[in-house]
Amino acid sequence: MSDLPVEPAVPEPTPTGFALTPFDQTFQRDPYPVLHKVRAGAPAQWDEMTHGWLVTTHDEVREILRDKAFWSDPRKADPDSLIARFQLAGDQAPSMLFLDDPDHRRLRSLVNKAFTPKAVETMRPRIAAIANELLDAIEDTEFDLMDRIAAPLPVIVIAEMLGIDARQQDDFKTWSNAVVSAFFNVMRSAEEAEIAANAQAALDVCFRKAISSCRATPGQDLISAMVQATEGGDSMNDDEIVMQCNLLLIAGNVTTTDLIGNGMRALLEHPNELAKLRVRPDLLENAVEEMLRYDSPVIGSGRIANRPVEVHGCPVHPKQSIGVSLAAANRDPSVYPDPDRFDIERADTHHQSFGGGRHFCLGAPLARAEAQETIRAVLDRYPVPLPAPGEARYRAIPGFRGLTEYRIRTRA
Numbered sequence: 001m002s003d004l005p006v007e008p009a010v011p012e013p014t015p016t017g018f019a020l021t022p023f024d025q026t027f028q029r030d031p032y033p034v035l036h037k038v039r040a041g042a043p044a045q046w047d048e049m050t051h052g053w054l055v056t057t058h059d060e061v062r063e064i065l066r067d068k069a070f071w072s073d074p075r076k077a078d079p080d081s082l083i084a085r086f087q088l089a090g091d092q093a094p095s096m097l098f099l100d101d102p103d104h105r106r107l108r109s110l111v112n113k114a115f116t117p118k119a120v121e122t123m124r125p126r127i128a129a130i131a132n133e134l135l136d137a138i139e140d141t142e143f144d145l146m147d148r149i150a151a152p153l154p155v156i157v158i159a160e161m162l163g164i165d166a167r168q169q170d171d172f173k174t175w176s177n178a179v180v181s182a183f184f185n186v187m188r189s190a191e192e193a194e195i196a197a198n199a200q201a202a203l204d205v206c207f208r209k210a211i212s213s214c215r216a217t218p219g220q221d222l223i224s225a226m227v228q229a230t231e232g233g234d235s236m237n238d239d240e241i242v243m244q245c246n247l248l249l250i251a252g253n254v255t256t257t258d259l260i261g262n263g264m265r266a267l268l269e270h271p272n273e274l275a276k277l278r279v280r281p282d283l284l285e286n287a288v289e290e291m292l293r294y295d296s297p298v299i300g301s302g303r304i305a306n307r308p309v310e311v312h313g314c315p316v317h318p319k320q321s322i323g324v325s326l327a328a329a330n331r332d333p334s335v336y337p338d339p340d341r342f343d344i345e346r347a348d349t350h351h352q353s354f355g356g357g358r359h360f361c362l363g364a365p366l367a368r369a370e371a372q373e374t375i376r377a378v379l380d381r382y383p384v385p386l387p388a389p390g391e392a393r394y395r396a397i398p399g400f401r402g403l404t405e406y407r408i409r410t411r412a
């Protein structure tokens, strides 16, 4: 053996930029090993592609989301950052997601009531009935869970909540799908963009028609509630109501679809957990929280620094964007023992999947109820659902994680 000097190992660079988006195949298939590397190597790192910081540790993600002084309005961000270029579909006014107080507080408090846990509980029987109606229509013993149940269910629920005329609900679903998929797809073709613009215009007409009929004869629906809502002598004009309706479609539909898909996939690929749930249906609530932690539909959010701060020793300057990886936070080994294990009995299933602080997901109780009732309905109907052979494929939408298709077999 010769005594050649040993070259010092060159540390591998931590993944950044493109490698942390679903346009990268490795990340798209399974982002968690990549995120473990980032968290271990650079828990806060500068990302040249987004021209902003990225934070991956649980406690710091939690703290950043809950910092009430940080901003969410992209117009306040460093103009070179990706977030500053983030535009809503068309030239609409920003929704509450991208506003700071006092505008944010005002808009949120005007719709808040419809989404409280108590309000959602009254909708639970109807959500279960919709899930069962969708299942009744399936005759095949192998079908795509996304197409037949996970995608249509949240759209039907929100259409009913808004009070959209039942005769228009099929069109509503088509328009809503076109708008949502183009909104999230930064690689959209000119043709897709045109289809989405036409669908957006049709939705706009549909919402305005509903608003004017609710102004004339208010009902029990959410558009009537928005028309009548007043907060401190303030009320919403038609443009604001239309914008809120669009936000509910965009923020609420794909995300809930993906919770049902990612959650069912986790369950079916862990037969022991599925068996446990069959024996103990009372574990369903905890199981859905574990699904949210284990494979969140939204994997990133962020804030804009309003002052100089330090995160893991990195100097963050005012106006710089701070991206937070919800997916990395949810698998932080310093908080979750054995974080990559899917365990529906996990004692502490708290997670960052709904964000936090002022912008904590308004639809969280609704999303939970929709996932619980859908999963319950599927398991009640099929004693042994199995994943059909084939690789699960995910959509390529940065910040989100959801299956394009998930085929299941209802008989072995």
Ligand code: HEM
Binding pocket: 065, 096, 097, 098, 108, 158, 247, 248, 249, 251, 252, 253, 255, 256, 259, 296, 297, 298, 300, 301, 302, 353, 354, 355, 356, 357, 358, 359, 360, 361, 362, 363, 364, 366, 367
């Ligand atoms: C599993 C499904 C869902 C997930 C994972 C999810 C996740 C999120 C996240 C991460 C945020 C940003 C929070 C932050 O930055 O602190 C958010 C905001 C929001 N979500 Fe959800 N969401 C889901 C379903 C829904 C549903 C069903 C609705 C309503 C129909 C909804 C409406 C909203 C709204 C309006 C906001 C903006 C809140 C604000 O800015 O104050 N979401 N959601």
